Amino acid sequence: EAGVTQSPTHLIKTRGQQVTLRCSPISGHTSVYWYQQALGLGLQFLLWYDEGEERNRGNFPPRFSGRQFPNYSSELNVNALELEDSALYLCASSLIEWGTQYFGPGTRLLVL
Amino acid sequence: GQQLNQSPQSMFIQEGEDVSMNCTSSSIFNTWLWYKQDPGEGPVLLIALYKAGELTSNGRLTAQFGITRKDSFLNISASIPSDVGIYFCAGQDLGAQKLVFGQGTRLTINP
Numbered sequence: 001e002a003g004v005t006q007s008p009t010h011l012i013k014t015r016g017q018q019v020t021l022r023c024s025p026i027s028g029h030t031s032v033y034w035y036q037q038a039l040g041l042g043l044q045f046l047l048w049y050d051e052g053e054e055r056n057r058g059n060f061p062p063r064f065s066g067r068q069f070p071n072y073s074s075e076l077n078v079n080a081l082e083l084e085d086s087a088l089y090l091c092a093s094s095l096i097e098w099g100t101q102y103f104g105p106g107t108r109l110l111v112l
Numbered sequence: 113g114q115q116l117n118q119s120p121q122s123m124f125i126q127e128g129e130d131v132s133m134n135c136t137s138s139s140i141f142n143t144w145l146w147y148k149q150d151p152g153e154g155p156v157l158l159i160a161l162y163k164a165g166e167l168t169s170n171g172r173l174t175a176q177f178g179i180t181r182k183d184s185f186l187n188i189s190a191s192i193p194s195d196v197g198i199y200f201c202a203g204q205d206l207g208a209q210k211l212v213f214g215q216g217t218r219l220t221i222n223p
Binding site for chain 2: 004006033041042043044045048055056058088090092098100101102103104105106108
């Protein structure tokens with residue numbers, strides 16, 4: 001069974017640009033979660049999608065947004081990039097709402 | 113953001129030694145999870161705990177869900193080089209609909 005996949009693996013952007021990250025959950029999983037992991041820090045909860053709806057978000061500004069598609073894959077969009085947005089962005093999925101979460105390999109974003 | 117208190121922050125041990133790390137919180141959690149993260153990769157689930165007092169093993173790993181629901185520990189017995197990495201605890205708060213992570217324990221093993 002394939003795990004959670006994310007693309008791209010790495011990205012380099014400049015301040016003010018916009019970026020879109022993609023995630024495909026484990027087959028059969030309907031909930032998708034996004035986390036930010038800044039260098040040397042723990043994981044901070046960003047967004048939770050379930051059945052195509054945004055169900056909860058962490059303490060991040062509105063320029064962090066996303067969506068979930070009918071096939072349960074998800075996108076994370078970050079507008080007006082700032083230097084401190086440089087981080088590893090991790091996607092996780094679960095079979096049920098807030099069931100055990102399984103993580104993808106992440107997308108490493110560098111903002112210059 | 114909210115985080116758990118995970119300790120120690122780092123450990124330097126000899127191969128073959130046992131390892132113990134723990135997490136504490138001021139909040140009650142419904143589920144405790146332990147993940148391992150290798151450099152540049154996503155966290156991999158090691159053990160999930162769903163009931164207060166539960167003691168669960170996965171090979172050389174043993175974890176317990178504290179009776180107060182506010183703490184958990186992870187033990188690794190007879191460490192081997194592939195145990196190197198960062199270990200994270202995570203508490204699941206269903207009411208707040210969030211998974212809260214500890215700051216991580218970085219494990220280094222001297223051969």
